[in-house]
Amino acid sequence: MKIALLGCGNVGTEVVRLLHEQSADLAARIGEPLELAGIAVRRPDKARDLPVPRELFTADALGLVNRPDVDIVVELVGGIEPARGWITTAMAQGKSVVTGNKALLAEDGGTLHDAAAASGVDLYYEAAVAAAIPLLRPLRESLHGDRITKVTGIVNGTTNFILSRMTETGAGFSEALSEAQDLGYAEADPTADIEGFDAAAKAAILAGLAFHTRVTASDVYREGITSVSASDIASAAQMGCVVKLLCIASRDGDDVTVRVHPAMIPTSHPLASVNGAYNAVFVEAEAAGRLMFYGAGAGGAPTASAVLGDLVAVARNRRSGARAASESTYADLSVRHMGEVTTRYHISLDVDDQAGVLAAAAQVFADHRVSIQTVRQDGRGDDALLVVVTHKATDAALAATVEELAKLPAVRQVASVMRVEGG
Amino acid sequence: MKIALLGCGNVGTEVVRLLHEQSADLAARIGEPLELAGIAVRRPDKARDLPVPRELFTADALGLVNRPDVDIVVELVGGIEPARGWITTAMAQGKSVVTGNKALLAEDGGTLHDAAAASGVDLYYEAAVAAAIPLLRPLRESLHGDRITKVTGIVNGTTNFILSRMTETGAGFSEALSEAQDLGYAEADPTADIEGFDAAAKAAILAGLAFHTRVTASDVYREGITSVSASDIASAAQMGCVVKLLCIASRDGDDVTVRVHPAMIPTSHPLASVNGAYNAVFVEAEAAGRLMFYGAGAGGAPTASAVLGDLVAVARNRRSGARAASESTYADLSVRHMGEVTTRYHISLDVDDQAGVLAAAAQVFADHRVSIQTVRQDGRGDDALLVVVTHKATDAALAATVEELAKLPAVRQVASVMRVEGG
Incomplete structure (x- = not known):
């Protein structure tokens, strides 16, 4: 041979x-x-x-x-x-x-x-x-008698190393990136990793395998981790979550959605403890239930x-x-536009610390038919931090909500917006 | 067809x-x-x-x-x-x-x-x-070009549920077993699960697959979880560990060892966060490195x-x-006797709170050429708790050490002995 x-x-x-x-x-x-x-x-x-x-x-x-x-x-x-x-x-x-x-x-x-x-x-x-994670063979073969509904992965070691260091040390993105570069976990030009291009290519391959359909990298919605801040990580921790760059491929009837973006996931989720340069892929299937495959993502x-x-x-x-x-x-499934995907959002707003702010903000959510799950308001003297976690809504409705929130007179700044997964 | x-x-x-x-x-x-x-x-x-x-x-x-x-x-x-x-x-x-x-x-x-x-x-x-965890196919096929050195698994959902509940609630074994029975996670006669027979059968199958050799259930060293106490779980927590019933198959040259017993593993180990009735198998291979497969173990x-x-x-x-x-x-590998296997021990002794106890105990370890990694002594008034964690030694030497420690005049009781893995 x-x-x-x-x-x-x-x-x-x-x-x-x-x-x-x-x-x-x-x-x-x-x-x-x-x-x-x-x-x-x-x-x-x-x-x-x-x-x-x-x-x-x-x-x-x-x-x-x-x-x-x-x-x-x-x-x-x-x-x-x-x-x-x-x-x-x-x-x-x-x-x-x-x-x-x-x-x-x-x-x-x-x-x-x-x-x-x-x-x-x-x-x-x-x-x-x-x-090295035996993944494609199980997806192609072991789960052949089953129907996969969702694949959620940490498939880029560089970004996972950076986010893990930010979580462990409280460092900001740039500092953690420098450390990753010093240690050889990130390239001199880290664009392909930190902007999510590498993860998007892998997401396309995973989606094609999981759902037996054609998905190309250009079908994948993509956000990198460059705007993830130390305060996002701290906010996540406050609600019992960690921030990970996830690739998510899910099927809903004859539609699939494939996306790569940073998201908060609960610390109890098996993906939450996948740290450093390790990779893992979490698979949900109708009969098999929840599976996870973990291992070295590179080398x-x-x-x-x-x-x-x-x-x-x-x-x-x-x-x-x-x-x-x-x-x-x-299968000839169509790829759904990100705007139609339903997700949850975690939104932090810097607001004036005055009566009526919450009511005004809540009205904006209501206008866009976005249901609020939790609200927390922390006064900090003159201003306050208003943190809202929503129920599931379309990404388009959530984006429009955030856009309008930014225009409220009492809102000084939209401090951060991040999707919440794995709830 | x-x-x-x-x-x-x-x-x-x-x-x-x-x-x-x-x-x-x-x-x-x-x-x-x-x-x-x-x-x-x-x-x-x-x-x-x-x-x-x-x-x-x-x-x-x-x-x-x-x-x-x-x-x-x-x-x-x-x-x-x-x-x-x-x-x-x-x-x-x-x-x-x-x-x-x-x-x-x-x-x-x-x-x-x-x-x-x-x-x-x-x-x-x-x-x-x-x-449902795709495991045998990856072991048989995906890792064919590699050499597996060790397989460590949580392969029995009943015992993992019981140990998880003991860890979460501080309950004793009997209490957690009753709860597992009430919830349908344990049978009315739970012997096959809690005494490790079920895990031993799976360990034999995994060892045969991983090392391409014949291993039967009777080759597997087996200890169940019936003697795991709330204080063992608390001691584990004090050293940053959790207690799991592990099946471990490892290869050393032309010998394999296959064993099932409760053990402490660090909370940072990927197996530590496998809770409830979930199963997971952690595989170490020369080229692939560390892999883990996670999912529902029954149903x-x-x-x-x-x-x-x-x-x-x-x-x-x-x-x-x-x-x-x-x-x-x-491969015609021979199965090594448990006494020859090298492991680490965590030993808790109830001792008289007086000078010279540690010296006497340390001498027993030295006599059996068992090297001590850490010692902690907590006075509790009249008596004290002496906790020793050893370096790796043969299981036979460790067992002989414990036997002799129990005979020391100042030792009131050997409160617990548990192997430590995954360090």
């Missing part, structure tokens, strides 16, 4: 190492040895401390994919092109594919699944979401472990002559 | 209901409909509110298994015989089997796996451990969801003509 490895960075290096170290185990599990046919890299002549002959390295990725002795292509380069071309070429030739390419899957997963089904090959990508070795798990499954399928189960989408 | 269902209790009823409700979805996922060929029950004439014709019910389980049109046998009767006979008969005829029978798998899983491999059929049993619908997931996988394998991957054991 011969493998073409495309890319040999952090994860690819660990894959090569594991293939070497575990070769006897892998051969026993598959029924024959897994052999590296070649490794495509940009600089094949670079010195590498890897237990493989140097002649395996090549700069010609497409040539390697096209080699007739290659059975499985492992794509770890990332990005849309040329990765998509390599993957579709491989599948058209009847080769199975293992990839960790979340950008490509989030943009064009449906097409890739259709191509895999048409060629009768496997397309596995456990490494694309939450690294060379954990991600390589996911790639190896896929490789074994794909190799066994090929050896047994199994035609891959078609994963092509068959 | 025709299914013989053996047993129609709590779980079987939900399986029938899900097969009916989800029939269109299931047919789409498998590529053809799943059809019930018959349902074997003790009393076929009993009135049942199920969406299937009454003539499907039969008292002749073996006759149903033998029917040539049956492709898959779902065994939900439990117990060793006659379930084993039905399962082996089915497999010998080339029929795949889905079961939730943990007693049988814990006693004779190796033989069943060999029989499945010999006949080239699937043997799936996701429902046997931690009900008709969650367990039925696991059965359905297996059914879909098995049906798809049959339809694709896949020969089942052999799960026969290939």
